[in-house]
Amino acid sequence: MKVNGEDQPINDNQNLLGFLESNQYDITKIAVERNGQIIPKLMYHQVNLKDNDALEIVSFVGGG
Numbered sequence: 025m026k027v028n029g030e031d032q033p034i035n036d037n038q039n040l041l042g043f044l045e046s047n048q049y050d051i052t053k054i055a056v057e058r059n060g061q062i063i064p065k066l067m068y069h070q071v072n073l074k075d076n077d078a079l080e081i082v083s084f085v086g087g088g
Contacts (some may be wrong), residue, residue: 025073025074025075025076025077025078025079026077026078026079027079027081028079028080028081034073034075037072038072038073039068039069039070039071039072039073040056040058040063040067040068040069040071040072040073040079041068041069041071043073044056044068044081049081051065051068053083053084054081054082054083054084055081055082055084056068056079056080056081056082057079057080057081057082058071058077058078058079059077059078060078
């Protein structure tokens with residue numbers, strides 16, 4: 025699987041929420057796009073990841 029353009033291994037039958045938690049992402053401060061489609065936060069636990077998936081994970085940063 026590719027994450028932000030870099031190869032990253034995934035566990036068999038891993039869902040998006042499990043992947044994000046195991047990689048210590050704060051799901052309240054990110055947006056995730058899988059294969060060109062934005063995934064709503066409420067769906068993270070329902071999205072099963074595959075080896076050929078491409079994720080783009082964007083973190084929100086506050087500032088002024």
